[in-house]
Amino acid sequence: MAKFKTPFLDELEKGPWPSFVTDIKRQAKTKPELEDLLGQVELSYKDKETHWKHGGIVGVFGYGGGVIGRYSDMPKEFPGVAHFHTVRVNQTGGFYYSTEYLGKIMDMWERRGSGLTNMHGSTGDMVLLGTTTDQLEEIFWELTHDMQTDLGGSGGNLRTPSCCLGMSRCEYSCIDAQAICQEMTMHYQDELHRPAFPYKFKIKVSGCANDCVAAIARSDCAIIGTWKDNIRIDKSAVAAYVNGELKSNAGAHAGRDWGKFDIVKEVVNLCPTGCMSYDGKELTIDDKECTRCMHCINTMPRALRPGVDKGATLLCGAKAPILEGQRLATVIVPFVKTEGTFEEIKEVINKLLDWWMEHGKNRERIGELIGRMGMREMLKATGLPPVPQMVKEPRSNPYIFWEESEVPGGWTRDLAAFRKKHPL
Amino acid sequence: MAYDPKNPMKDRITDIGPRHYKEFMPPVIKKNFGKWLYHEILEPGVLMHKAESGDEVYTVRIGASRLMSVELIRDAMKIADKHCGGYIRWTTRNNMELMVDDKSKLQPLIDDIKKNPMFPIGGTGAGVTSIIHTQGWVHCHTPAIDASGIVKSVMDELFEYFQSMKLPAQVRVAMACCLNMCGAVHCSDIAILGFHRKPPFVQHEVISKICELPLAIAACPTGAIKPATVDGHKSVSVNGERCMFCGNCYTMCPAMPLMDAEGDCVVIMMGGKISNRISAPKFSKVVIPALPSNPPRWPEVVAAVKNILEVYAKNANKYERIGEWAERIGWERVFEKCNIPFNVKTIDDYTLAYNTLRTTTQFKFT
Numbered sequence: 103m104a105k106f107k108t109p110f111l112d113e114l115e116k117g118p119w120p121s122f123v124t125d126i127k128r129q130a131k132t133k134p135e136l137e138d139l140l141g142q143v144e145l146s147y148k149d150k151e152t153h154w155k156h157g158g159i160v161g162v163f164g165y166g167g168g169v170i171g172r173y174s175d176m177p178k179e180f181p182g183v184a185h186f187h188t189v190r191v192n193q194t195g196g197f198y199y200s201t202e203y204l205g206k207i208m209d210m211w212e213r214r215g216s217g218l219t220n221m222h223g224s225t226g227d228m229v230l231l232g233t234t235t236d237q238l239e240e241i242f243w244e245l246t247h248d249m250q251t252d253l254g255g256s257g258g259n260l261r262t263p264s265c266c267l268g269m270s271r272c273e274y275s276c277i278d279a280q281a282i283c284q285e286m287t288m289h290y291q292d293e294l295h296r297p298a299f300p301y302k303f304k305i306k307v308s309g310c311a312n313d314c315v316a317a318i319a320r321s322d323c324a325i326i327g328t329w330k331d332n333i334r335i336d337k338s339a340v341a342a343y344v345n346g347e348l349k350s351n352a353g354a355h356a357g358r359d360w361g362k363f364d365i366v367k368e369v370v371n372l373c374p375t376g377c378m379s380y381d382g383k384e385l386t387i388d389d390k391e392c393t394r395c396m397h398c399i400n401t402m403p404r405a406l407r408p409g410v411d412k413g414a415t416l417l418c419g420a421k422a423p424i425l426e427g428q429r430l431a432t433v434i435v436p437f438v439k440t441e442g443t444f445e446e447i448k449e450v451i452n453k454l455l456d457w458w459m460e461h462g463k464n465r466e467r468i469g470e471l472i473g474r475m476g477m478r479e480m481l482k483a484t485g486l487p488p489v490p491q492m493v494k495e496p497r498s499n500p501y502i503f504w505e506e507s508e509v510p511g512g513w514t515r516d517l518a519a520f521r522k523k524h525p526l
Numbered sequence: 527m528a529y530d531p532k533n534p535m536k537d538r539i540t541d542i543g544p545r546h547y548k549e550f551m552p553p554v555i556k557k558n559f560g561k562w563l564y565h566e567i568l569e570p571g572v573l574m575h576k577a578e579s580g581d582e583v584y585t586v587r588i589g590a591s592r593l594m595s596v597e598l599i600r601d602a603m604k605i606a607d608k609h610c611g612g613y614i615r616w617t618t619r620n621n622m623e624l625m626v627d628d629k630s631k632l633q634p635l636i637d638d639i640k641k642n643p644m645f646p647i648g649g650t651g652a653g654v655t656s657i658i659h660t661q662g663w664v665h666c667h668t669p670a671i672d673a674s675g676i677v678k679s680v681m682d683e684l685f686e687y688f689q690s691m692k693l694p695a696q697v698r699v700a701m702a703c704c705l706n707m708c709g710a711v712h713c714s715d716i717a718i719l720g721f722h723r724k725p726p727f728v729q730h731e732v733i734s735k736i737c738e739l740p741l742a743i744a745a746c747p748t749g750a751i752k753p754a755t756v757d758g759h760k761s762v763s764v765n766g767e768r769c770m771f772c773g774n775c776y777t778m779c780p781a782m783p784l785m786d787a788e789g790d791c792v793v794i795m796m797g798g799k800i801s802n803r804i805s806a807p808k809f810s811k812v813v814i815p816a817l818p819s820n821p822p823r824w825p826e827v828v829a830a831v832k833n834i835l836e837v838y839a840k841n842a843n844k845y846e847r848i849g850e851w852a853e854r855i856g857w858e859r860v861f862e863k864c865n866i867p868f869n870v871k872t873i874d875d876y877t878l879a880y881n882t883l884r885t886t887t888q889f890k891f892t
Binding site: 111119122123128132146147150151152154164165172186188192193198200202205208212218219221232240244249250251252264272280287288311312314351352353354357358360372374396401422428463 | 527528529531534535537538539540541542543544545546547549550551555559560562563564565566567568569570575583585589590591592593594595596597598599600603606607612613614615616617618620622625643644645646650651652653658660661662663664665666667668669672674675677678679681682685688690691692693696702705706707708709710711712713741744745747772774776778780783785786787790800801802803804805807809819821822823844845876877878
């Protein structure tokens, strides 16, 4: 027998999409605090307002992040969720799990938490929703000792780096996105667990320009795989696409009759640089002019593959609109090889962090700092060479902040001599 | 050995980071790591990846509400144990994926998945996949709207597009329950956003005790918050005319809540994308500044999303994302075709506004 009547939420048990209400109701049979959660959410549906209080600082000793305090504003009515803190557990690269490992986390979370999760949070962590303050150290102990894993980031720190599934199961991936993500996560453990930044800093790694982890939209430092040499062409497979033996775009459009595959219309003419041609027999690519958008490769994956001189483009400064407006990440290093322990990438990140920690205001993301102080200052501080790949177009105003050292004779001048020549 | 509250630092382990991903890859994935040749979508929700070695891995993608119970995850784990050697993964868009290394194992896997109505198969190719979303009323203190309930309502309505591949291109729907946009709706084909429309309260009698007033003042991007003494209390005043309802003050100061059942509403955005395919990544654009927030099923929001999706599906070219279609036909035509009234509130007047104004005599009459 349910503790609360939930007529609003019951409506969400209808329909074909998996119902979180049905799911929570079932879990509530063994986790009675979820009855209170259902009660409180039902009240929110009635009130059209949330019933969670603002924050509250809780955590585990020695860490400044990874746990987010959460309290009900109606603890008497819903005592089971009076304290309902979130624990962020660092996900594995590419979100792969064995059931043995995942099962241990689930068992722990059933014992020490509400039994409710997010798989996964927006940044990438496995999010465990709802526990009490007295459980936090116990949870941390079990995570580190019994599951050999760790908490993720929150607050003004490095947020848990995240990646696509990379080379593990994707033929497009130009870089080992998981290896880069893992190395950055391990290298910056201190920055991840102990907030010392003006605000959050996110690192995301995508294997190719399709960018399945949304690095270019969501990360302060985006690492996106690319290549420098020529797209590899399998001529017989091109012919097979043209003849209709192979399905375009790996069959992604199979649900509708779009007519016969037309390589000129669907590939050549959609190339953003116009660097492809097809003479009725052979597909040719002027690779020097290619900007590696991935369209032709996505459309004919069995005929075309990325080149072999692979590496990453680094971009910086993406964020959602809050606060100074939305930003996509912008190119700061057009190409870097991704080898060994990725020292070249770390060097760039270290310089970005140093500059941002020195100049960033409270709650100012690095993209906003670049907006406020200009690319000029960022490039000066990081020593990155200015290259045309960084801009869509050069500036259209001449208001250049020349430095004294750059101007012949410097800025110290003799006013008397000036006025002798040009009387007032 | 267990945690000893009297001696919390004893045998403490810190900074070990996550487990290594290679521990958790199915053998066929590990063996062919970096050696994949191509993939095919065999049917909606079912992928086959072919490796240079000749190995094949068959993946079944399962839509999920990202809010999942331990019980439900165990249900998925049972299938993984029975069919997939005890491995499971999630995608960047909250889907689950179960993999087998031989075609003969595929149908039995699909059959078992289909026995559970909580595990719909789909979300591949030119369709709609799971909605990236936020916490909403289930777990957040700043939302203007719920998240999971709206996602459920919208996905129920778009379900046929989750289980088919008949759109011109993939359509990525995202939702965020307030302007903090944990759901990163700012680059999605269709975005649903919760929005407050009343300036914050100021709880003058407590604000100086629970907030750093300079931080609250500095938090305001429009300078609407000023120091003030009210009834003898050190406090702040808010100029409502300058408030853009971003909620940044509330993030800094619990004594300045914004939420209000009457004022809070839903914004619909469209035309964003992340992929660099054909055209550069794009921001989502506001097309409907406010729809009512009507739980439990948000009919106005569901109808608006479905309308945009279906007008696009009918009109766009193959491969064209919503934003690319909008740019080809012109946004003036988009408003006309989608039958959305243009509104002064859809003209930008924030920091990057000028970039969005028309600086040419080229436009279409509608």
